[in-house]
Amino acid sequence: MGGTYVLLFLFAAVMVWAFWDMQPIVGLVMAMALVVTIEGIIHSTYTLTTDGNLVVYRGRFRRSQTIPLTDITDVELKRIHALGKLAAADYVLVHLRTGQHLSLMPLCPEEFMRALVKRLEHREDDEE
Secondary structure (H helix, E strand, C coil), X not given: CHHHHHHHHHHHHHHHHHHHCCCXXXXXXXXXXXXXXXXXXXXXEEEECCCCEEEEEECCCCCCEEEEHHHEEXXXXXXXXXXXXXXXXXXXXXXXXCCCEEEECCCCHHHHHHHHHHHHHHHHHHHC
């Protein structure tokens, strides 16, 4: 998540430098990379389906990811601080059985986490 913002800054900085230094091809490539990254941030959605999956959609240019709720081992609400306390953002960290982690940034992280935990608890009740 924090890496995305660093990536945005780097793409923008290289794009400005390239156009300033009269290298339009590099500038256009960086502009396209910037558009793809921003589009992924804006159009990301996280859906809990009725058949027990979490669908992570990260925009038109990336493949959606379907994760069975049975693969989720833990869910945490995290906070990242950038520039001290001026730019703080909450996100949901999902731990998977494979050892991987997913960082999700829904509009209302607390509500999304509550809904996800409720689904996970309901899944555990069904298994028993």
